[in-house]
Amino acid sequence: MKAAQKPQGLSYAEIRSSILENIPQEIGITRIEFEGPRIAIYTNRPEMLMERSYIVADIASSIKKRVVIRSDPSVRVSEEEAERVIKEIIPKEAGLVHIYFDPTLGEVILEVEKPGIAIGKGGSHLLEIVKRTRWSPRVVRSPPIPSLTIKQIRGFLYSKSRERERFLREVGEAIFRPMFQPAGDVRVTFLGGVRQVGRSAILVRTRESSILLDCGINPATLNPIEAYPRLDVEEFDLRSLDAVVITHAHLDHCGFLPYLFKYGYDGPIYCSKPTASLMVLLQSDYLDVMSKEGRPTPYSPEDIRKVILHTIPLSYGEVTDIAPDVRLTLHNAGHILGSSIVHLHIGRGLHNIVYTGDFKFGYTQLLQPAATQFPRVETLIMESTYGAPEDVAPPRVETEAEFVKIANHVLKKGKVLIPVPAVGRAQEIMMVINKYMEMGELTEVPVYIEGMISEATGIHTAYPNYLSNEIKDQILREGRNPFESDYFTVVKQPDMRDEIAEGGPCIILATAGMMEGGPVIEYFKRLAPWEENALIFVSYQVAGTLGRRIQSGLKSVQTMNSEGKLEVINVEMQVYTVEGFSGHSDRRQLLSYVKRIRPTPRRVLIVHGEESKCESMVRALSRFRGLEAYAPRLLETSRLA
Numbered sequence: 094m095k096a097a098q099k100p101q102g103l104s105y106a107e108i109r110s111s112i113l114e115n116i117p118q119e120i121g122i123t124r125i126e127f128e129g130p131r132i133a134i135y136t137n138r139p140e141m142l143m144e145r146s147y148i149v150a151d152i153a154s155s156i157k158k159r160v161v162i163r164s165d166p167s168v169r170v171s172e173e174e175a176e177r178v179i180k181e182i183i184p185k186e187a188g189l190v191h192i193y194f195d196p197t198l199g200e201v202i203l204e205v206e207k208p209g210i211a212i213g214k215g216g217s218h219l220l221e222i223v224k225r226t227r228w229s230p231r232v233v234r235s236p237p238i239p240s241l242t243i244k245q246i247r248g249f250l251y252s253k254s255r256e257r258e259r260f261l262r263e264v265g266e267a268i269f270r271p272m273f274q275p276a277g278d279v280r281v282t283f284l285g286g287v288r289q290v291g292r293s294a295i296l297v298r299t300r301e302s303s304i305l306l307d308c309g310i311n312p313a314t315l316n317p318i319e320a321y322p323r324l325d326v327e328e329f330d331l332r333s334l335d336a337v338v339i340t341h342a343h344l345d346h347c348g349f350l351p352y353l354f355k356y357g358y359d360g361p362i363y364c365s366k367p368t369a370s371l372m373v374l375l376q377s378d379y380l381d382v383m384s385k386e387g388r389p390t391p392y393s394p395e396d397i398r399k400v401i402l403h404t405i406p407l408s409y410g411e412v413t414d415i416a417p418d419v420r421l422t423l424h425n426a427g428h429i430l431g432s433s434i435v436h437l438h439i440g441r442g443l444h445n446i447v448y449t450g451d452f453k454f455g456y457t458q459l460l461q462p463a464a465t466q467f468p469r470v471e472t473l474i475m476e477s478t479y480g481a482p483e484d485v486a487p488p489r490v491e492t493e494a495e496f497v498k499i500a501n502h503v504l505k506k507g508k509v510l511i512p513v514p515a516v517g518r519a520q521e522i523m524m525v526i527n528k529y530m531e532m533g534e535l536t537e538v539p540v541y542i543e544g545m546i547s548e549a550t551g552i553h554t555a556y557p558n559y560l561s562n563e564i565k566d567q568i569l570r571e572g573r574n575p576f577e578s579d580y581f582t583v584v585k586q587p588d589m590r591d592e593i594a595e596g597g598p599c600i601i602l603a604t605a606g607m608m609e610g611g612p613v614i615e616y617f618k619r620l621a622p623w624e625e626n627a628l629i630f631v632s633y634q635v636a637g638t639l640g641r642r643i644q645s646g647l648k649s650v651q652t653m654n655s656e657g658k659l660e661v662i663n664v665e666m667q668v669y670t671v672e673g674f675s676g677h678s679d680r681r682q683l684l685s686y687v688k689r690i691r692p693t694p695r696r697v698l699i700v701h702g703e704e705s706k707c708e709s710m711v712r713a714l715s716r717f718r719g720l721e722a723y724a725p726r727l728l729e730t731s732r733l734a
């Protein structure tokens with residue numbers, strides 16, 4: 094009989110003794126603890142470990158874990174004193190905007206305008222802060238457009254610091270629990286988002302652990318059995334779930350996540366840093382919209398707060414243990430800010446899964462194309478939103494040229510109204526407008542955006558490292574932020590809408606993207622009766638939505654006015670559709686992704702597409718030599734290894 098395999102890493106006792114052996118006595122270690130997937134070393138002299146950073150690097154590589162240094166709470170100066178010292182050390186030119194303390198971790202977050210100056214040469218200012226306060230400073234760029242969401246998340250985590258500490262310790266203990274079986278029996282069960290778009294949810298199980306990839310809603314239906322993932326089946330057991338991984342903030346991937354907490358889930362959620370913020374914005378908006386329409390909501394704001402408390406944000410490329418036999422790494426997916434391709438390494442080299450989530454393998458203004466290089470891949474799980482042979486988008490430059498041409502024509506006399514979803518397409522179109530106005534190719538007119546778009550844009554400016562190289566360089570090197578361009582005006586008061594409608598030519602970006610509600614309706618009412626104005630659709634309009642009906646030629650629209658009376662609007666404005674701004678890969682990009690991904694997978698499972706598109710992709714991929722392609726059905730389980 095084979096001896097039981099040791100866990101992928103070392104046990105807590107082994108980790109502890111390895112650390113104690115490697116650290117000189119004078120550093121004064123007080124505790125060694127799990128902090129989620131990391132190991133935290135508490136010391137009375139954190140500055141000594143900072144100065145001799147090779148010690149920590151050596152430990153991390155010998156125990157194969159991420160190691161963080163924390164100061165023992167007993168040696169930290171008071172928050173007031175630390176604030177005073179920090180203000181003394183950080184130069185005025187760094188533009189210190191805010192100081193946040195995180196007593197759980199002993200971290201002090203310094204929100205500054207110029208991180209380079211705040212850090213100082215070779216980190217000299219940070220070292221001085223540690224020496225004098227024993228708090229660990231973390232410098233973050235202050236978003237030039239302030240985001241209320243980010244502020245609220247920070248404030249909430251601060252107020253829950255004890256709970257957060259306990260949660261992180263429990264997560265760590267669970268991740269590094271001993272494993273009594275060798276890793277094996279890798280299975281995936283599709284709980285939603287197969288042969289359809291909406292309610293993405295994929296369960297990955299091994300003998301030891303259980304991971305849920307995405308937990309979305311299907312916005313196209315209200316019937317619960319079709320609107321939500323099938324968590325009612327026996328394969329899914331909330332109590333034995335180790336982790337949830339969220340690919341991106343769109344509701345069809347994370348809209349049902351808070352529901353897990355309503356029913357007692359107490360484990361971690363992993364996602365990228367921007368997703369952690371955007372997700373909360375979109376989940377909260379979803380609840381707002383549902384309750385305004387008087388519809389029952391599947392969870393409450395309290396459950397969204399639990400999501401915040403249980404989220405462990407990761408950077409792209411950060412390899413993280415999430416279960417005794419599973420390691421997670423997120424990579425750029427190019428779809429929206431923070432969107433991730435999930436790489437799961439199972440067992441020691443037993444099996445590797447790459448799940449694309451929604452991805453764009455092509456050029457956009459806002460983001461880099463999806464990552465193609467992985468250490469190993471046997472199974473690729475890929476979306477196929479645009480998987481049919483006719484789903485071939487025009488080249489991006491042609492799309493932009495067409496948009497500019499139409500806008501220039503309308504702006505001679507009229508106003509342009511563009512319905513956009515708040516996250517993703519709105520910022521992409523903002524960047525297109527800014528670029529062509531700066532180049533002098535698009536008529537310079539005021540561009541109005543409303544609250545929700547402005548809030549999402551604020552979150553974009555907080556994470557410049559996740560944006561396209563071009564925009565990142567503009568922000569970080571040239572010090573000019575294209576989102577802050579003078580062309581953009583944020584509409585703060587609803588009464589501004591009348592002024593805008595009565596004023597001269599302009600461009601208005603407003604939600605909702607398919608005109609299901611939101612400020613776009615207010616503008617539409619005011620602009621629709623005049624033929625010099627135009628509506629330009631830049632995103633997909635689902636059948637049945639007002640957007641789709643207008644796109645197909647609807648000439649009169651009934652809406653409710655502010656007094657609750659029915660009102661008929663005649664659509665005299667011109668209606669255009671510009672194809673090609675999608676954040677999804679088109680057919681050619683999907684096929685070329687499978688060709689380009691390295692190493693080459695053995696198996697491709699096609700998900701997230703209408704039935705006929707999934708089947709068409711399977712037929713096309715079956716012609717690839719040595720590749721097995723398949724479109725799983727709802728509730729089907731496939732054994733991968």
Ligand SMILES: [Zn+2]
Binds near residue numbers: 341343428451
């Ligand atoms: Zn998406």
